[in-house]
Amino acid sequence: MAGDGIRAGDTAPGNTGQGVGHSVPRKEDDRYLRGTGEYVGDIRLAGMRELAFVRSPYAHARLVSIRKPADAAHLVFTADDLCDVLPIIANSGLPGFKSSAQPALASGKVRHVGEAVAVCVADTRAEAEDLAAAVIVEYDELPALSDMLDAARPDAPLVHDHWGDNLFLQTRVEADLAEIARTAPVVVRRTLRTARQCMSPMEGRGVIARWEARLEQLVLTTSTQMPHIVRTGLAGCLGLPEEQVRIIAPDVGGGFGYKGILLPEEVCAGFLARHLGHPVRWIEDRREQLAGNANCREHHYDLTAYADADGRLIALDADASVDAGAYSIYPFSACLEAAQVASILPGPYRMDAYRCVTRSVATNKAGIVPYRGVARAGVCYAMETMMDAIAAETGLAPHLVRLRNLVPADAMPFDNITNKHFDSGDYPEALRRVVAAIDVEGVRRRQAVQDGPVRLGIGFAIFCEQGAHGTSVYHGWGIPMVPGFEQAVARLTPDGGLELRVGIQSHGQGLETTLAQVGHEILGISIERIRVVHGDTALTPYSTGTWGSRCMVMAGGAVATACRELGERILAIGAHLLQVAPDAARIERGQVVCGARTVSISEVARTWYLRPQELPADVCSGGLEITGGYKTLRDTGTFSYAAHAVVVSVDTELGDVAILDYAICEDGGVLVNPMIVDGQVHGGVAQGIGTALYEEMPFDSAGQPLATTLADYMLPGATEVPALRVDHMVTPSPYSAFGQKGIGEGGAIGPPAAIANAVNDALRPLGVSVDRLPITPHRIVQALMDRCDRGVS
Amino acid sequence: MKPVAFDHDCPVTLEEAARLIARPGARPIAGGQSLGPMLNFRVARPDHLVALAALAGLTGVEDTAQVITLGAATCHAAIEDGRVPDLPGGVLSRIAGGIAYRAVRNRGTIGGSLCHADPGADWLITLTALDASVLTWTPSGGRMIPLAGFVTGAFRTVLAAGEIVQAVHIPRPGPGFGWGYVKACRKPGEFAHAMAALLVDPARGVRRLVIGATGGAPVLLQGVRADPACVGDALAGSGLGRVERRMQAVVAARALAQATNGRVMPA
Numbered sequence A: 001m002a003g004d005g006i007r008a009g010d011t012a013p014g015n016t017g018q019g020v021g022h023s024v025p026r027k028e029d030d031r032y033l034r035g036t037g038e039y040v041g042d043i044r045l046a047g048m049r050e051l052a053f054v055r056s057p058y059a060h061a062r063l064v065s066i067r068k069p070a071d072a073a074h075l076v077f078t079a080d081d082l083c084d085v086l087p088i089i090a091n092s093g094l095p096g097f098k099s100s101a102q103p104a105l106a107s108g109k110v111r112h113v114g115e116a117v118a119v120c121v122a123d124t125r126a127e128a129e130d131l132a133a134a135v136i137v138e139y140d141e142l143p144a145l146s147d148m149l150d151a152a153r154p155d156a157p158l159v160h161d162h163w164g165d166n167l168f169l170q171t172r173v174e175a176d177l178a179e180i181a182r183t184a185p186v187v188v189r190r191t192l193r194t195a196r197q198c199m200s201p202m203e204g205r206g207v208i209a210r211w212e213a214r215l216e217q218l219v220l221t222t223s224t225q226m227p228h229i230v231r232t233g234l235a236g237c238l239g240l241p242e243e244q245v246r247i248i249a250p251d252v253g254g255g256f257g258y259k260g261i262l263l264p265e266e267v268c269a270g271f272l273a274r275h276l277g278h279p280v281r282w283i284e285d286r287r288e289q290l291a292g293n294a295n296c297r298e299h300h301y302d303l304t305a306y307a308d309a310d311g312r313l314i315a316l317d318a319d320a321s322v323d324a325g326a327y328s329i330y331p332f333s334a335c336l337e338a339a340q341v342a343s344i345l346p347g348p349y350r351m352d353a354y355r356c357v358t359r360s361v362a363t364n365k366a367g368i369v370p371y372r373g374v375a376r377a378g379v380c381y382a383m384e385t386m387m388d389a390i391a392a393e394t395g396l397a398p399h400l401v402r403l404r405n406l407v408p409a410d411a412m413p414f415d416n417i418t419n420k421h422f423d424s425g426d427y428p429e430a431l432r433r434v435v436a437a438i439d440v441e442g443v444r445r446r447q448a449v450q451d452g453p454v455r456l457g458i459g460f461a462i463f464c465e466q467g468a469h470g471t472s473v474y475h476g477w478g479i480p481m482v483p484g485f486e487q488a489v490a491r492l493t494p495d496g497g498l499e500l501r502v503g504i505q506s507h508g509q510g511l512e513t514t515l516a517q518v519g520h521e522i523l524g525i526s527i528e529r530i531r532v533v534h535g536d537t538a539l540t541p542y543s544t545g546t547w548g549s550r551c552m553v554m555a556g557g558a559v560a561t562a563c564r565e566l567g568e569r570i571l572a573i574g575a576h577l578l579q580v581a582p583d584a585a586r587i588e589r590g591q592v593v594c595g596a597r598t599v600s601i602s603e604v605a606r607t608w609y610l611r612p613q614e615l616p617a618d619v620c621s622g623g624l625e626i627t628g629g630y631k632t633l634r635d636t637g638t639f640s641y642a643a644h645a646v647v648v649s650v651d652t653e654l655g656d657v658a659i660l661d662y663a664i665c666e667d668g669g670v671l672v673n674p675m676i677v678d679g680q681v682h683g684g685v686a687q688g689i690g691t692a693l694y695e696e697m698p699f700d701s702a703g704q705p706l707a708t709t710l711a712d713y714m715l716p717g718a719t720e721v722p723a724l725r726v727d728h729m730v731t732p733s734p735y736s737a738f739g740q741k742g743i744g745e746g747g748a749i750g751p752p753a754a755i756a757n758a759v760n761d762a763l764r765p766l767g768v769s770v771d772r773l774p775i776t777p778h779r780i781v782q783a784l785m786d787r788c789d790r791g792v793s
Numbered sequence B: 001m002k003p004v005a006f007d008h009d010c011p012v013t014l015e016e017a018a019r020l021i022a023r024p025g026a027r028p029i030a031g032g033q034s035l036g037p038m039l040n041f042r043v044a045r046p047d048h049l050v051a052l053a054a055l056a057g058l059t060g061v062e063d064t065a066q067v068i069t070l071g072a073a074t075c076h077a078a079i080e081d082g083r084v085p086d087l088p089g090g091v092l093s094r095i096a097g098g099i100a101y102r103a104v105r106n107r108g109t110i111g112g113s114l115c116h117a118d119p120g121a122d123w124l125i126t127l128t129a130l131d132a133s134v135l136t137w138t139p140s141g142g143r144m145i146p147l148a149g150f151v152t153g154a155f156r157t158v159l160a161a162g163e164i165v166q167a168v169h170i171p172r173p174g175p176g177f178g179w180g181y182v183k184a185c186r187k188p189g190e191f192a193h194a195m196a197a198l199l200v201d202p203a204r205g206v207r208r209l210v211i212g213a214t215g216g217a218p219v220l221l222q223g224v225r226a227d228p229a230c231v232g233d234a235l236a237g238s239g240l241g242r243v244e245r246r247m248q249a250v251v252a253a254r255a256l257a258q259a260t261n262g263r264v265m266p267a
Ligand SMILES: Cc1cc2nc3c(=O)[nH]c(=O)nc-3n(C[C@H](O)[C@H](O)[C@H](O)COP(=O)(O)OP(=O)(O)OC[C@H]3O[C@@H](n4cnc5c(N)ncnc54)[C@H](O)[C@@H]3O)c2cc1C
Pocket: B027, B028, B029, B030, B031, B032, B033, B034, B035, B036, B052, B072, B073, B098, B099, B100, B101, B104, B107, B108, B109, B110, B111, B112, B113, B114, B115, B116, B118, B120, B121, B122, B123, B163, B164, B165, B166, B189, B190, B191, B192
């Protein structure tokens, strides 16, 4: 495929400082830092009007009637008005899955607080809200399911009346553990819970819809991570052929999964733009986000681990429930989370046997959406808690227990107990490095002499992160979207610039820079002249979008493929201009080179586009625009991994936790831009600290969310994120283009486990532990007071 | 989350302000740092907002040997920065600096904070402990209201309709006074879930402990009862759970430690 002259590495990127492996400043930051980014909320269209939604104040109720204000009835739309609009359906192909239909506007029943019941149109948002306040909805309240364990009981009220129970799906990984249970020297049990969280990108959701009469096309500008998937889903709901739908994602202010979804609001806006003949806009506010969209992370675990006296893990027995909310969301479905729990709970460890039951339970909450790390943050917390439990039971140091069980480097590549294929790495070494980094011995010495109310604790977490997994993995889950080949278009402009068109979305990851670095690596064109075009279905090849830590591997691979093929054509033309045979020439630093003779790529481009008379008639009929398709050599994913180690102090009187030291050793394979990787780690850790210590959307028994402002829903801020020390190992993936691995999510995975273990390490001498996230001051003090009440035993 | 439609008036004299506030559906606004969110949530639905922050009658300060007087429209940042008189040791400056974050402090006012009467407001708790009073203004005359009786419950004060808080009087404690102020917050600048302010003023024979963030009016304990050991009992009927009551006792003990700093100070 690629000529000898243009393989990665041959262009000596070390000399240009812009290729793979270089921390070049992010190209996109110029506009972000100057405040000239353009988000949905910055866009004004002539004739555009604003939408406000009437939303259910009840978690579960029958809709009795909706009365529109008499003088503005034509500006208020309900389910009855959205004729021919189909509900959002996201089925999983896993056997036994029960399907839900999420209407664009509720009809019959409302199933969670914040569900849209009607939509109002006005010149300004304030007036649209006035209108929404004047719509009178009569509800007949039904008993609400606010807790997944209650919802799973046989006599529970039903979220979907025709189901018979509230289980989207139950899965089983079977194993006969009877003998192990009888003989294992060490048995530890834990019941753990993680809170429901509300993903909080800086920019919320937002949509502008416009019907373009000339093209007979709906143009929907939306803050999404997956424009092409939104197009497919939206076209289906609106009954439009896909070529009549164009999705534009402008600058997107963070996604994290919150924007990896087809929204009822998008369906409504699309319908209204066409129906009303003028553009409409909806900008989500924090109230809508917090009250209606706490939609991630809520797990419950009953775990038993069996080990031998040396701390070697023999078996894990798990019963896991995921609160999947009311609807199966498109495209990831209600079951991705639990399916992931079942397949990755064993983490980076070896064991002889594994049993796991999972339940995806329907409740009266927003449908669960995968959040950065997806199930891994919960799973890692669960598994790493068990590691510490084994350590406590055996009296071994927590890191030694882990070292005893981690898959060793010489076993790589390794197929684990759930058939995950770990591609490469040295997991024990990563752990050893963080153990050294936080000076475990020194902290233990200080712990031994402490007596006041403030106690020190050490916690570890180690995990691996499957990224960029493809067809075989997703096909197995049978969700509406299965990734296949990733494509990229590489197009040379007549003046020698390079456009890279990709269907993924860059919303903070710096892909406008890193993909340009890949293009540079292959063609040597300076990254200033490489423009990454994304965020528009009309301009980019189909892609499932940005999720699953896949972009650097998949879009990076596709860009490399397209650029290599483009390089072949450039070589053919350039060799002619040099009057040498194509295989005598190569591409170096943006030039076609043969011996001492060179011709620049821009000269090649100019000649082909504008002075074809200088070329023989048969040179390069395909032109200088290539669509390259790419899959990794194995589609089971790259496995980056990281060890986190944290030292905390716990104020045992007030329950405050302070993070004193935080060290990470991560291995993302070959880092295309190490600075950006560090940024991803830092941002992820901030979110992980939120999961560990702050973020929780509690619900009362009526299904009412109780933290509906940012005064109640605690997000970590600058003062809560310590200085992190990030160390890197570089073990290339054998399956990706440059040996790179997906690393976008890892930062968020480790902190809940590491911090919880550290807090519980601090509390252990006092005889208590906190077994749910987030670990709040209240929970710590409560645990200590309960212990006091029971009396010291 | 957009407010209802309202007019915005910017009077220049107290008389004019009072007249504008007297209209039905009118409400004063100072820094807008509490009223703003209430407007956005449509909890407050005024027809008219009357701006107080720039009124000359509300911005002055005065400092005597006995009392510091701060105009109600003095913003937290001015106090934090020491641009107005302070008690010895920067007591007021440190309180101000612990409120929210700087952007809020640039606009939020001491008077607005007291009138809003959030049970967790820093000024309410600390100024009650410091035995401060507010001076109010109405067209028919004003009155001096000690903070200890100013707040009747969460977000409720004794202010009459149209009564404007003009200034805050903070008596200077005697020489050798002790001051402690401790709050427990999830994050710096976040509203606290437990807070205690304690003044020990041996010269005047005063000892005042105030517990805040109780969900209601601040709880004032004086003399021998101004003791962490009394906090649990004092909060028995507050509706706070036992964990919160425990935390309140802890911050009270820490406030006492700060105030006495190892010294033995008689009640
Ligand atoms: C993010 C955030 C965090 C915060 N954290 C804290 C914190 O940690 N601790 C804390 O104490 N506070 C905190 N606050 C509140 C802040 O201190 C406010 O500034 C203060 O509570 C209100 O002052 P204001 O001048 O903004 O009043 P406004 O919001 O303008 O008014 C508040 C109320 O008082 C009335 N009012 C105002 N001035 C007068 C007057 N002179 N006479 C009569 N009535 C009047 C208004 O009509 C209104 O009802 C926070 C606010 C925000 C936005």
